[in-house]
Amino acid sequence: MSWGFETDAAFQKELDWIDAFVREEVEPLDLLLDSPYDVGDPVRNRLVKPLQQRVRDRGLWACHLEPELGGQGYGQVKLALMNEILGRSSFAPTVFGCQAPDSGNAEILAKYGTPEQKRKYLQPLLGNDIVSCFAMTEPQGGSDPTTFRTRAVRDGDDWVISGQKWFASNANYAAFYITLAVTDPDVSAYKGMSMFIVPADAPGIRILRDVHVVGRNPRGHGHGYLAFDQVRVPADHMLGRPGEAFVVAQTRLGGGRIHHAMRTIGEARKAFDMLCERAVSRSAQRGRLADKQLVQAMVADSWIELEQFRLLVLRTAWLIDKEGDYKKVRKDISAVKAAMPKVLHDIVSRAIQIHGSLGITNEMPFVDQLVSSLIMGLADGPTEVHKITLARELLSEVAPSAELFPDYHLPRARERARAKYGAALQAADGL
Ligand SMILES: Cc1cc2nc3c(=O)[nH]c(=O)nc-3n(C[C@H](O)[C@H](O)[C@H](O)COP(=O)(O)OP(=O)(O)OC[C@H]3O[C@@H](n4cnc5c(N)ncnc54)[C@H](O)[C@@H]3O)c2cc1C
Incomplete structure (x- = not known):
């Protein structure tokens, strides 16, 4: 195809x-x-x-x-x-x-890291000799950064970190955790949090549990529920400047979200290919599934949704290249992120339906993909939050109407049209 x-x-x-x-x-x-x-x-x-x-x-x-x-x-x-x-x-x-998350972590180490941080952490990460983890979310909140409580307090030449982190992917394999902590509780969360590189073997870190998403391979990579108990890191392990954690986090999340969306196209296309193959291979009630119009509707909807999504992703990719900065394309990345779970979810659900009972078994990849689509609506920020970002930016570009009736109210619009073309209309009348 x-x-x-x-x-x-x-x-x-x-x-x-x-x-x-x-x-x-x-x-x-x-x-x-x-x-x-x-x-x-x-x-x-x-x-x-x-x-x-x-x-x-x-x-x-x-x-x-x-x-x-x-x-x-x-x-x-x-x-x-x-x-x-x-x-x-x-x-x-x-x-x-x-x-992910190593690619995003490498991006922020490259952008904000000191020469020593790059030598010690970025170089082995780039070679995939080690893997890393990003520890931002906490048990009491993930989508709202103002709820984060993990605290870092300066003590001589060190920072001492205490608190809990949740859903830190790959924590059990990681050599270091890029960890967000509050360094100044007296200013806004957006200015009072800093980012630290915390070696995984630093005394005081415990993995309370390695949490697994339901339906996923329990032997596969999990997500760490971490306790930081007076974890001491040297002052030179701060990544970026004090109070800059939010900016650093946004740098990695911009790239992470769009790259994830790019890969989701491939995942959805895989389900679509299987859906089509099954439709032309299987028969019911004297005819191929592919010849039933309700099945054809599923094929058509899936192709249209996937291609719409792909074009949204490609256009956003082109915009990032043009603007040279994820921040300037925040609204478009949020649109991609909000659209992504539904595209995968809907195509995979149809693939399950067309495969009948086979589709729902552990002998096919669809249920795992369905779980992926649900994860996509949560990780890297829930869909609702991205819709809010998108809608806010779109609405911020719109000026309120000055009059009781808006400019586009048909009687007012007609008045303006007459003012523009009235003379020409009168002249034409005389023809
Ligand atoms: C597989 C997976 C991997 C992850 N990996 C990492 C990782 O490596 N590092 C890391 O730090 N975190 C990671 N996370 C955590 C993820 O980023 C958070 O789960 C996410 O930010 C949501 O936070 P929360 O779960 O605390 O939900 P909450 O903040 O409690 O929100 C719950 C729900 O409330 C709704 N909601 C929230 N805000 C609004 C709003 N403004 N308006 C309307 N509705 C709203 C949404 O439906 C949301 O899903 C991962 C999550 C998953 C599932």
Whole structure:
């Protein structure tokens, strides 16, 4: 099936290579290994590292990063076309050096890190020799940063951190946690929180539980419920300036959200391909499912929704390239983030329906994808919050009408039209 969107011939060649490589070499890992993040697992390393080397040899490693960090400095449009292929496989981002949350953590270490922080944490992270974790959400609140309570207090040359973090993905594999803590409770949360690099083996950190999403492989990567009890980090482990945590977090979330959306296109397309194949393969009541008009409606709706979403993602990617700053494209990224769960959810639900009872079993990937769609409505900010961001920005550009009846009220609009063309109408009458 063609998903035509032209790019230059040389890059198309790379996309074709990526497509074949992911399908033939990487997707099988999803079925055999538990987690792409378990860098301590020798079996995972034996299979993953040679594939990573092939990606490096092809010049496609960590394409989202600038060349000085070992990447390709690809713009977002190229990344979108590439990521929609990587979205087919949960191992593909790791094989291509762009897996979350490490990719976002690398971006902020590159942008805000000191030379020493880059040497100690960024370099091994870029090589996938270690993995990292982002610890912002707390048990009492995730979507509203003003609810965060984890506190960092200055003590001589150190900061001492106490509090709890929740849903810190990959905490049990991570070498360090990028942790947000309140450093000045007397100013607004947006100015009183700072970001720290906390080594995972710092005394005082405990993983209370490794929480798993229902329906996910219980041996796969989980999400840490963490306790920080007087955890001491040297002052040079602050990432960015004091009070800058919110700005630092936004830097990584902008890229994270749009790259996730790019990969979701690939995940949804995989479900769509299966839906179509089943429709042309299976018969009921004297005819192929593909020939039933209600099934055709499901195929048409799925294709339209996926392509609409893809164009929204590509346009947002193009805008980020043009503006050169995620912040300037905040509303568009929020629109993408809010649309993403529904597109995947609806296409996957139809794929389940068309597959009948087979669709709902653990012999098919759909229920796992359905769970993914629910996660997408929560992680990196709930859908409601993104809709609010989008609507606020859209409405902020609209001026209230000065009169009781708005300008576009038909009698007023007609008056203006007459004023503009009245003379011409009168002249035409005389023809
Ligand atoms: C799989 C997964 C991985 C994650 N990984 C990480 C990670 O690595 N690091 C990290 O720090 N966090 C992570 N999170 C946490 C995630 O970012 C938070 O769950 C999210 O920000 C929502 O916070 P909350 O769960 O506390 O929900 P709450 O803040 O309690 O909100 C609950 C619900 O209230 C509604 N709501 C909230 N605000 C509004 C509003 N203004 N208007 C209307 N309705 C509203 C929404 O429906 C929302 O889902 C992860 C979450 C998941 C599911």
